[in-house]
Amino acid sequence: MGDFNDVLHPDEKRGGNPQPRRVMEGFSEAVETTSLKDYAFEGYQFTWERSKGTPNWVEAKLDRILTSDAWCDLYPNAQASSVVVSKSDHLPLFLEIIPSTNPSHRNRFRFENLWLRDTTSREIMIESWARSRDSHLIDRVERCGKAIWR
Template sequence: MAHERFREAMEESGLTNFKFDGHQFTWEKSRGKPGWIQAKLDRILVLDAWRDLFQGATTSSIITSRSDHMPLFIQTESQVFSQCRRRFKFENLWLKEGQCRDVVIQSWNSTRGLKLLERFEICGKSVW
């Protein structure tokens, strides 16, 4: 019954299992003794939007002797920052913020003589 309610809650919230590599039982009791118990208690749940944002993400379990739970490790290749750098767009509204305005003016003045696109790139990095 509890499993059914958990699955219903997952479905309603749009969460799905994110599979991980390595040992699949994430909890154990009495290792090396008669009656040793292993269970998959821990999971990684994500939204489709998260999967789209971190398409290169990988996950794995980590074997440890310090706990009866096995940690799950998520490695992401952050595409958010690389996309932002390529798609930088300056907003005139930013100039109304004093500190931002100062960064833009300083960057623009310090890049005189460079090609326009180079100036924009440097200014964008400065603002970022």
């Protein structure tokens, strides 16, 4: 969450020179590569401005919240909004974590070093890790945990 000083799409900037396509593509690629998602927020979407009230007025969506699927699973009721303030050229973003009314009773996976000494557990972990080679680290650990629990 913060000021990324870049836009993902041309419609996220008004006024001034157009954002260079290669810059937007680079930012978009970085977001995609990390498997992050642009978390929607309520309120005014142009979070930065310069020269308001003049012919040179520029505004852009430079501030955003990027989340992972795992984060969204942990906080399914979170809400975000932009906050109007008078003393800054940025609109702050407010992220409220709202506790779930129906908490999940899933046990979180916790790795135990002792499992490495157990031949069966060790083989399960090696096999699970090898099968998930193309996945992100968090997904690999989660899959390994599920394999151990089974």
